[in-house]
Amino acid sequence: xxxxxxxxxxxxxxxxxxxxxxxxxxxxxxxxxxxxxxxxxxxxxxxxxxxxxxxxxxxxxxxxxxxxxxxxxxxxxxxxxxxxxxxxxxxxxxxxxxxxxxxxxxxxxxxxxxxxxxxxxxxxxxxxxxxxxxxxxxxxxxxxxxxxxxxxxxxxxxxxxxxxxxxxxxxxxxxxxxxxxxxxxxxxxxxxxxxxxxxxxxxxxxxxxxxxxxxxxxxxxxxxxxxxxxxxxxxxxxxxxxxxxxxxxxxxxxxxxxxxxxxxxxxxxxxxxxxxxxxxxxxxxxxxxxxxxxxxxxxxxxxxxxxxxxxxx
Amino acid sequence: xxxxxxxxxxxxxxxxxxxxxxxxxxxxxxxxxxxxxxxxxxxxxxxxxxxxxxxxxxxxxxxxxxxxxxxxxxxxxxxxxxxxxxxxxxxxxxxxxxxxxxxxxxxxxxxxxxxxxxxxxxxxxxxxxxxxxxxxxxxxxxxxxxxxxxxxxxxxxxxxxxxxxxxxxxxxxxxxxxxxxxxxxxxxxxxxxxxxxxxxxxxxxxxxxxxxxxxxxxxxxxxxxxxxxxxxxxxxxxxxxxxxxxxxxxxxxxxxxxxxxxxxxxxxxxxxxxxxxxxxxxxxxxxxxxxxxxxxxxxxxxxxxxxxxxxxxxxxxxxxxxxxxxxxxxxxxxxxxxxxxxxxxxxxxxxxxxxxxxxxxxxxxxxxxxxxxxxxxxxxxxxxxxxxxxxxxxxxxxxxxxxxxxxxxxxxxxxxxxxxxxxxxxxxxxxxxxxxxxxxxxxxxxxxxx
Ligand code: B12
Ligand code: SF4
Numbered sequence: 125x126x127x128x129x130x131x132x133x134x135x136x137x138x139x140x141x142x143x144x145x146x147x148x149x150x151x152x153x154x155x156x157x158x159x160x161x162x163x164x165x166x167x168x169x170x171x172x173x174x175x176x177x178x179x180x181x182x183x184x185x186x187x188x189x190x191x192x193x194x195x196x197x198x199x200x201x202x203x204x205x206x207x208x209x210x211x212x213x214x215x216x217x218x219x220x221x222x223x224x225x226x227x228x229x230x231x232x233x234x235x236x237x238x239x240x241x242x243x244x245x246x247x248x249x250x251x252x253x254x255x256x257x258x259x260x261x262x263x264x265x266x267x268x269x270x271x272x273x274x275x276x277x278x279x280x281x282x283x284x285x286x287x288x289x290x291x292x293x294x295x296x297x298x299x300x301x302x303x304x305x306x307x308x309x310x311x312x313x314x315x316x317x318x319x320x321x322x323x324x325x326x327x328x329x330x331x332x333x334x335x336x337x338x339x340x341x342x343x344x345x346x347x348x349x350x351x352x353x354x355x356x357x358x359x360x361x362x363x364x365x366x367x368x369x370x371x372x373x374x375x376x377x378x379x380x381x382x383x384x385x386x387x388x389x390x391x392x393x394x395x396x397x398x399x400x401x402x403x404x405x406x407x408x409x410x411x412x413x414x415x416x417x418x419x420x421x422x423x424x425x426x427x428x429x430x431x432x433x434x435x436x437x
Numbered sequence: 438x439x440x441x442x443x444x445x446x447x448x449x450x451x452x453x454x455x456x457x458x459x460x461x462x463x464x465x466x467x468x469x470x471x472x473x474x475x476x477x478x479x480x481x482x483x484x485x486x487x488x489x490x491x492x493x494x495x496x497x498x499x500x501x502x503x504x505x506x507x508x509x510x511x512x513x514x515x516x517x518x519x520x521x522x523x524x525x526x527x528x529x530x531x532x533x534x535x536x537x538x539x540x541x542x543x544x545x546x547x548x549x550x551x552x553x554x555x556x557x558x559x560x561x562x563x564x565x566x567x568x569x570x571x572x573x574x575x576x577x578x579x580x581x582x583x584x585x586x587x588x589x590x591x592x593x594x595x596x597x598x599x600x601x602x603x604x605x606x607x608x609x610x611x612x613x614x615x616x617x618x619x620x621x622x623x624x625x626x627x628x629x630x631x632x633x634x635x636x637x638x639x640x641x642x643x644x645x646x647x648x649x650x651x652x653x654x655x656x657x658x659x660x661x662x663x664x665x666x667x668x669x670x671x672x673x674x675x676x677x678x679x680x681x682x683x684x685x686x687x688x689x690x691x692x693x694x695x696x697x698x699x700x701x702x703x704x705x706x707x708x709x710x711x712x713x714x715x716x717x718x719x720x721x722x723x724x725x726x727x728x729x730x731x732x733x734x735x736x737x738x739x740x741x742x743x744x745x746x747x748x749x750x751x752x753x754x755x756x757x758x759x760x761x762x763x764x765x766x767x768x769x770x771x772x773x774x775x776x777x778x779x780x781x782x783x784x785x786x787x788x789x790x791x792x793x794x795x796x797x798x799x800x801x802x803x804x805x806x807x808x809x810x811x812x813x814x815x816x817x818x819x820x821x822x823x824x825x826x827x828x829x830x831x832x833x834x835x836x837x838x839x840x841x842x843x844x845x846x847x848x849x850x851x852x853x854x855x856x857x858x859x860x861x862x863x864x865x866x867x868x869x870x871x872x873x874x875x876x877x878x879x880x881x882x883x884x885x886x887x
Pocket of ligand 1: 305306307308311334335336337340341344374758778779780781783785786789790810811812813814815816817818819846847848849850870871872873874875877
């Protein structure tokens, strides 16, 4: 009984975005002409990349398992970044958390220093993330942009409130903007249009659709990503940007991964559960279209790296 | 699959005899397609036409029930490729594999643990579905004894795994009344397995790793032998082949209405993975990507919980969040002097807070505002959780009658509401709680006095 497999013919293609280069290792992501890892319809020329989160301040309230895994490296972003590279990171995602008004309120000068240090410590492509407060993001991202001129960093978050200045910095210094919107296909598209209107090339934009962790909104993220990717494949140029998901933070900040006491016995071993929390979140979002997943635990890096290889096989 | 009026009309007698109460057969067919009247209202419908219509209106993926009256799993009958298109309806069964060679005592201990695993989440009770018992011993009596013992310990849905029809028969003698899933009919033993499935009215797995062509050939033979309740086993599937093969199967069923492969799928993620950690990741993928029954090689609550959560998330209706009715909820046995907290009516939010309050040692009042099922920040950003809404809820639910003090604790993530709320609730003390619910206990210890 010969079975005729229905194949989808897609007209669209996800943009290819390059990070790094110019003396630094480079990586290209995106370029899909098919849904994630579905070989029957089209091609996935580049494997999704693993970015590893590195913070410029010792993280407060982290799960003891993360703290134990990274040890002293957490005290110095350069050391941390090197270790992340050893563990298999494709990209370093440096978070300038100390610039948050409630977590140090540092400014452009400190940001410059940190970025310089991390860029010197590793030769991987680098993503710079601000503290998630639009004005402060502006300040530190613009500083980081000039330090990293020509090295094709990715700068985020570029949101409705600050996209002009972040996009302008990307144009001036040859970087990629991370356009972040809250789990909404129309808002995502709209922000891409606004950024392109300023003059940033479409292949210098990544989309962050906003991650809900497992048990905390993952189904919304999962579905909005599937819709964004389907729109891109149908041929909508303004949703054709590769996607990045902040998996580590959104998984490890949940009680299931963080709490050390006062949890029901039915939850089982803490570390095993926490790793599964991050790992399942990552695999699910890779399956719905993530081109970069930002991870936190070294064990998850290894597991997801392996899973990506197998999905690409 | 809904049939169009024209498709139905083709099967009618076309005599326009009017006995159905409609002027013409075509008019009648149109009404049937709109589900306004049952096809049985045509008095002259032939047996063959009725059978053809029934077959054509069958769901593209057959609904399969495993298990008896006390506990069962229903899988299949999905109608979309992507959950946003409508919803995923029948969550995959998560089964733990047991081997009949293991010491019975150890097996029964696991059975007990699995059966008693109940995880509270969002007000729901999550648990695993049952067991897949493998006839590793290759001995019929040992297999039957193990199945009988497991069933006596916990009457959960079972998958019976043996290539040997004699062993299967022995195990079915002990368990057939609770409709176990028979694993599996292959091209070597299908006739005997089909007999057993019919005799005991149990669903049957068609297992054929060679290709989908051969799998379809096998299901057709089983259909011809009179077995309709089938589950597909397309062979061991790693990350990539699982995604590709299961997607193809779903597409064939939904887009081509390809009956021979229109059945739910069973997977064994451990078969292709090298470690328990990896098995869990593949199982996670298979929950979202089209598995009907997932057999896990080992039981661990630490991985069962995230998988059950994943299943819950993927199979919720994307159109409406799970929500609570707004009101004032007593947590523990609060007194008028107990703390008052306010939150939104998204179930996930409510239960995150209620659980922590319960554990805090402070019986409390929890005021739940109607935010149309949105979380704290989502509702705030959407203008559905502001000072005015909170003040209105305080009035609407007559909070002042329940409590003797005038303090209200708001979620830390909406600390900005404090000023406006002081305006809205004159004479009240507005307290800003911590951002995360898990910090409520320590917050109350520090800041709640009376
Ligand atoms: C899933 C999600 C959605 C889902 C909705 C889910 C739902 N039913 O609410 C969808 C996709 C529909 C959605 C939509 C929107 N969203 Co939304 N969404 C999220 C997401 C990913 C998770 C939210 C969640 O479920 N959290 C879990 C629950 C349990 O958290 P919670 O309610 O806050 O409760 C916790 C605490 O607050 C605390 N707590 C709760 N109550 C109380 C009470 C007391 C007394 C105390 C002490 C503590 C406490 O306990 C809980 C556990 O710790 C977040 C981002 C993120 N990663 O968190 C964005 C987020 C909340 N969304 C956001 C926005 C802007 C929106 C939209 C307005 C976008 C738009 N313009 O369309 C819409 C609004 C919806 C509408 N118009 O109808 C923003 C809010 C930004 C801000 N700071 O204002 C966020 C933060 C994303 C972002 N960074 O931009 N969203
Ligand atoms: S009863 Fe049947 S044959 Fe007669 S008019 Fe109705 S549909 Fe036609």
